[in-house]
Amino acid sequence: xxxxxxxxxxxxxSEAASLELGCNYSYGGTVNLFWYVQYPGQHLQLLLKxxxxxxxxxxxxxxxxxxxxxxxxxxLRKPSVQWSDTAExxxxxxxxxxxxxxxxxxTSLIVHP
Amino acid sequence: xxxxxxxxxxxxxxxxxxxxxRCSPISGHTSVYWYQQALGLGLQFLLWYDEGEERNRxxxxxxxSGRQFPNYSSELNVNALELEDSAxxxxxxxxxxxxxxxxxxxxxxxxxVT
Numbered sequence: 748x749x750x751x752x753x754x755x756x757x758x759x760x761s762e763a764a765s766l767e768l769g770c771n772y773s774y775g776g777t778v779n780l781f782w783y784v785q786y787p788g789q790h791l792q793l794l795l796k797x798x799x800x801x802x803x804x805x806x807x808x809x810x811x812x813x814x815x816x817x818x819x820x821x822x823l824r825k826p827s828v829q830w831s832d833t834a835e836x837x838x839x840x841x842x843x844x845x846x847x848x849x850x851x852x853x854t855s856l857i858v859h860p
Numbered sequence: 861x862x863x864x865x866x867x868x869x870x871x872x873x874x875x876x877x878x879x880x881x882r883c884s885p886i887s888g889h890t891s892v893y894w895y896q897q898a899l900g901l902g903l904q905f906l907l908w909y910d911e912g913e914e915r916n917r918x919x920x921x922x923x924x925s926g927r928q929f930p931n932y933s934s935e936l937n938v939n940a941l942e943l944e945d946s947a948x949x950x951x952x953x954x955x956x957x958x959x960x961x962x963x964x965x966x967x968x969x970x971x972x973v974t
Contacts, residue, residue, distance in 0.1 A: 852901060
């Protein structure tokens with residue numbers, strides 16, 4: 748069965764620091780990849796997604812992610828975090844043709860002002 | 861455009877009782893998904909409904925069930941509640957035609973079983 752690993756469970760950064768959150772998956776075929784974010788007290792919402800094409804995907808609020816097929820990875824990055832980026836981040840992967848994503852366990856990010 | 865709505869917001873039940881959670885998808889979305897988000901476990905897929913039919917279910921016992929109505933809203937029923945059913949239950953909706961896999965989530969229903 749498909750599995751999705753988010754290696755960092757808790758990350759604490761100061762404002763302006765760079766961020767990289769890891770996401771690895773186990774499925775070897777075609778995948779659709781997502782990062783979702785859940786800000787405190789808010790709904791889970793889509794940050795960015797990859798279906799095909801350029802493996803470097805840009806999302807909202809300055810986030811980007813790179814799909815590296817050979818490494819089964821889809822890491823999330825932001826060059827300079829802000830206090831408002833404090834949230835829970837979830838990586839999700841659909842096997843090709845599946846409508847059911849598998850979610851990682853999430854990474855809690857705290858950004859200190 | 862109204863987002864996915866869920867009711868109730870919070871619920872406290874006793875072990876052995878039954879509960880019904882409700883979800884209204886975004887207008888035009890035909891698919892509804894239910895997830896359980898227990899502390900530290902991420903989102904665990906429960907059920908997927910599309911066009912009124914159950915299309916897939918996750919690795920949960922049969923006491924977790926649901927249905928989808930003609931207006932695409934959905935209910936999740938949990939019978940014989942157990943303490944470990946305490947969690948945030950999330951509903952999401954999406955289009956299914958044309959490969960639109962992105963899901964839009966509701967605020968969730970927080971269920972506490974005592």
